[in-house]
Amino acid sequence: MLWYDGKVIEEQDARFNLADRGLLLGDGVFETLPAFNGLPFLMGAHLDRIMAAAEQLDIPLERITLEAAITELAQLDPAPCVIRLTVTRGAGPRGLVPPKAMNPLVFSTRTPWNPSLAFSAMTLATTAIRRNPTSPTSSRKTLAYLDNLMGIKEAQAKGADDALFLSTDGSIACTSMANLFIVKGNSLLTPLLKGSVLPGIMRQFLIDQAPKLGIEVSEKTLYLEDLLQADQVFATNSVRFLTRITALDGAILSNRGTEVVKALVEVMAEAVRVNNRGFEIKPALMTG
Amino acid sequence: MLWYDGKVIEEQDARFNLADRGLLLGDGVFETLPAFNGLPFLMGAHLDRIMAAAEQLDIPLERITLEAAITELAQLDPAPCVIRLTVTRGAGPRGLVPPKAMNPLVFSTRTPWNPSLAFSAMTLATTAIRRNPTSPTSSRKTLAYLDNLMGIKEAQAKGADDALFLSTDGSIACTSMANLFIVKGNSLLTPLLKGSVLPGIMRQFLIDQAPKLGIEVSEKTLYLEDLLQADQVFATNSVRFLTRITALDGAILSNRGTEVVKALVEVMAEAVRVNNRGFEIKPALMTG
Numbered sequence: 241m242l243w244y245d246g247k248v249i250e251e252q253d254a255r256f257n258l259a260d261r262g263l264l265l266g267d268g269v270f271e272t273l274p275a276f277n278g279l280p281f282l283m284g285a286h287l288d289r290i291m292a293a294a295e296q297l298d299i300p301l302e303r304i305t306l307e308a309a310i311t312e313l314a315q316l317d318p319a320p321c322v323i324r325l326t327v328t329r330g331a332g333p334r335g336l337v338p339p340k341a342m343n344p345l346v347f348s349t350r351t352p353w354n355p356s357l358a359f360s361a362m363t364l365a366t367t368a369i370r371r372n373p374t375s376p377t378s379s380r381k382t383l384a385y386l387d388n389l390m391g392i393k394e395a396q397a398k399g400a401d402d403a404l405f406l407s408t409d410g411s412i413a414c415t416s417m418a419n420l421f422i423v424k425g426n427s428l429l430t431p432l433l434k435g436s437v438l439p440g441i442m443r444q445f446l447i448d449q450a451p452k453l454g455i456e457v458s459e460k461t462l463y464l465e466d467l468l469q470a471d472q473v474f475a476t477n478s479v480r481f482l483t484r485i486t487a488l489d490g491a492i493l494s495n496r497g498t499e500v501v502k503a504l505v506e507v508m509a510e511a512v513r514v515n516n517r518g519f520e521i522k523p524a525l526m527t528g
Numbered sequence: 529m530l531w532y533d534g535k536v537i538e539e540q541d542a543r544f545n546l547a548d549r550g551l552l553l554g555d556g557v558f559e560t561l562p563a564f565n566g567l568p569f570l571m572g573a574h575l576d577r578i579m580a581a582a583e584q585l586d587i588p589l590e591r592i593t594l595e596a597a598i599t600e601l602a603q604l605d606p607a608p609c610v611i612r613l614t615v616t617r618g619a620g621p622r623g624l625v626p627p628k629a630m631n632p633l634v635f636s637t638r639t640p641w642n643p644s645l646a647f648s649a650m651t652l653a654t655t656a657i658r659r660n661p662t663s664p665t666s667s668r669k670t671l672a673y674l675d676n677l678m679g680i681k682e683a684q685a686k687g688a689d690d691a692l693f694l695s696t697d698g699s700i701a702c703t704s705m706a707n708l709f710i711v712k713g714n715s716l717l718t719p720l721l722k723g724s725v726l727p728g729i730m731r732q733f734l735i736d737q738a739p740k741l742g743i744e745v746s747e748k749t750l751y752l753e754d755l756l757q758a759d760q761v762f763a764t765n766s767v768r769f770l771t772r773i774t775a776l777d778g779a780i781l782s783n784r785g786t787e788v789v790k791a792l793v794e795v796m797a798e799a800v801r802v803n804n805r806g807f808e809i810k811p812a813l814m815t816g
Contacts, residue, residue, distance in 0.1 A: 242546065256544040258530065258635060263544075264614065265673040266554040297674075298681070322622060326552065334610060334639045336677040336704055337684065347546060351622045372660035372696065375675050384672030385553040386585075387663050389624040393586070396625065408660065408696050416624055 241316060243309045243348040248316065251349075260345060262328025265336065266377075266384030268345075269293040270326045273441075273478050274353050275314035276519035280323060281512060282478070283310055285441045290325065293380040299329050299344050309348040320353035320519070322479055328383065357480045358521045359505055363487040364415060365400035366464070367391035371413040373435030378413075381438060392416040402475075404467075404488060407436035412462040418475035418483065419443040422466055423497030427456040429466070442476035442508070449507050455500060464488075472497025481508050481521065529604060531597045531636040536604065539637075548633060550616025553624065554665075554672030556633075557581040558614045561729075561766050562641050563602035564807035568611060569800060570766070571598055573729045578613065581668040587617050587632050597636040608641035608807070610767055616671065645768045646809050647793055651775040652703060653688035654752070655679035659701040661723030666701075669726060680704040690763075692755075692776060695724035700750040706763035706771065707731040710754055711785030715744040717754070730764035730796070737795050743788060752776075760785025769796050769809065 242251045262268035271286045280286075287306055294301045306325060313323050330343040369391050371378045377387065391403035395416075404420075405413045412431050414420055419440035422429040428450055431437055450457045467473050473485040473493050482505055485493055509522040530539045549555035559574045568574075575594055582589045594613060601611050618631040657679050659666045665675065679691035683704075692708075693701045700719050702708055707728035710717040716738055719725055738745045755761050761773040761781050770793055773781055797810040 244546075251546065254544075254546055256546065258532075258539065258542055258544060258637070260551070263548070263551040263616075264558070264612075264671065265677055266671055267674060267677060270552070297678070324552075324622065328551075334612065334637075336673070336680050338677065338681065349546070349622075368662055369664075370660060370662040372658060372663065374656055374658045374696075375660065376657075376678055377665075377672065377674055382674050383552065383554055384665065384674035385624070386555060386665055386670050386672035389549075389553055389555060389626065390585070390664055392624050393626065408662075 241313060241350045243313050245347070248312055254347070257331040259331040260328050261330065261332050261338070262326070262345065262383050266382060267297070267338070268299070268326065268328035268383040269297065270324060270381050270383060272322060272324045273310070274320065274322055276320045276512060276516035276521070278315050278318045279516050280310050280314045281515060282441050282445070283307070285444065286478070289439065289441065290327065290381070293382065294327060296376055296380060297329070297382070298338070299327060300342060301327060301344060301346070305346055309346055313348055313350040316350065320355070321350045322353045324349050326383070353479065355521070359482055360480065361484040361486050362401035362475070364402055364404040364485055365395040365398040365489055367394045367403040367405055369394070369405065370408045371405045371436035372408055378436050379433065379438060388416040400487070407434070410463070412464065412467065413437050415475050418477040418480065420485075421446065421474050421476065422462065422470040423472035423474070423500045424470060426454065426500065427458065428500070429458050429460050429462060431462050432459045440476055441478050442481060445508070445511070446476060446504060450504065453503050453507065455503070467493065470494060470497070472501055474501060481505070529601060529638045531601050533635070536600055542635070545619040547619040548616050549618065549620050549626070550614070550633065550671050554670060555585070555626070556587070556614065556616035556671040557585065558612060558669050558671060560610060560612045561598070562608065562610055564608045564800060564804035564809070566603050566606045567804050568598050568602045569803060570729050570733070571595070573732065574766070577727065577729065578615065578669070581670065582615060584664055584668060585617070585670070586626070587615060588630060589615060589632060589634070593634055597634055601636055601638040604638065608643070609638045610641045612637050614671070641767065643809070647770055648768065649772040649774050650689035650763070652690055652692040652773055653683040653686040653777055655682045655691040655693055657682070657693065658696045659693045659724035660696055666724050667721065667726060676704040688775070695722070698751065700752065700755065701725050703763050706765040706768065708773075709734065709762050709764065710750065710758040711760035711762070711788045712758060714742065714788065715746065716788070717746050717748050717750060719750050720747045728764055729766050730769060733796070733799070734764060734792060738792065741791050741795065743791070755781065758782060758785070760789055762789060769793070
């Protein structure tokens, strides 16, 4: 289903202006979040992030419109789903300079959420594409997302599931769709944002929640050897929650941090239960 | 007017799938070129470039389709126009990984070409956004064009006309829409491509044509001081041809290379006359 121009409609009924700058120039921003039992999960944080991104791009937006675009789709059906919210600057004349009078386009779509996405495992291969800390495309979810998909394409051609992106300074940044964490003993390390990394919603959730479990979290410049020497490496993403990274560039990664990972998974699962009318995201594979 | 799905139609008749990856992810490529007297200018070079870009992105395309999308719009009317050709990977399921079965979308639009675009002058301000040589968005005309428009926005906020982009290594790359050249005596210097710079069609035209005028051209790593110490700085772009850069970050640039610039302008104008049934692009401002 599609939320478009203020209401839920059939997808074939949408009109679209081919002069839209989102299509022609990547001039827009988006968010993706899950909903369970008719309720979006951590919507406030996603709205904060897209409002900040739109402000950097100078796209005028009403938060209440975005909220409606998410909640109306979530409420259609209690089945778990993924909602993608897309905002473009709207149509403009030829050229790069944004028009003075803007008419942003807001739409959102709803697709099924597959339980197998949550708490799974994947392998990474390092991509040659570096994250550029001076580009807004590295720290915002913009429609100019090509680097991310070219990275994952390269990684999958090497037989891995996703790409590991380094920043231009050679430090660890993120995957094409997730933030990265390292478990070292009873503590967590995650790369500093520094412009190269999207400020992940689940990343911030763990930074806030892990200390309550007695697990210390530090943001730090990390390198490939830190991943290779970690007790455990995992990725966080709003739709996939926590994904264990089992190998990097063909090297098997340690699985010694399982107890810490289990505790974090339980905190995430509990947050969904509390916020989403008892919905249970924790699949059997992580409970063993 | 619009060329869409194999024919020329009214713009309001176009259908568009909101699951198109060009819109959602910047997953596509484009070209912009002028046409005069019903004929596109240097279309072969533009087709070569977009075919190479699509190949890097692994988007299957037929060159003959792209040629039709350009020539049919050009032939509609002899009035000078700008044709933009846009290619997306087409629609796909949610997520970054391209679908195995692709159905690329090709469309093109025609808008009037304003003679004041050609052989004009502009000022530059350096943007904080660096060109990332590891990203395909730096060396290809992709739909993920956000850095370019954020750069020009920043430059215009500083009172300049366009942005000067440096590469991540600090060397000169390009403007948001043009390649850069320096005149030194009777020779030209232009930045090496090295992944950070779009291989401009007019850039290559000058590299090929200038030696015939006895003007040597070298591709070289250039820095800000090279621009400040040049006899003349100019930019090249397929729609604007050659644009003199009169100031950089508020510093007035030299105008000592006028004779060389005049000779290059004449070569460009002559190429248009020969290829486009005598069309005259050379405005009075450059003939004085």
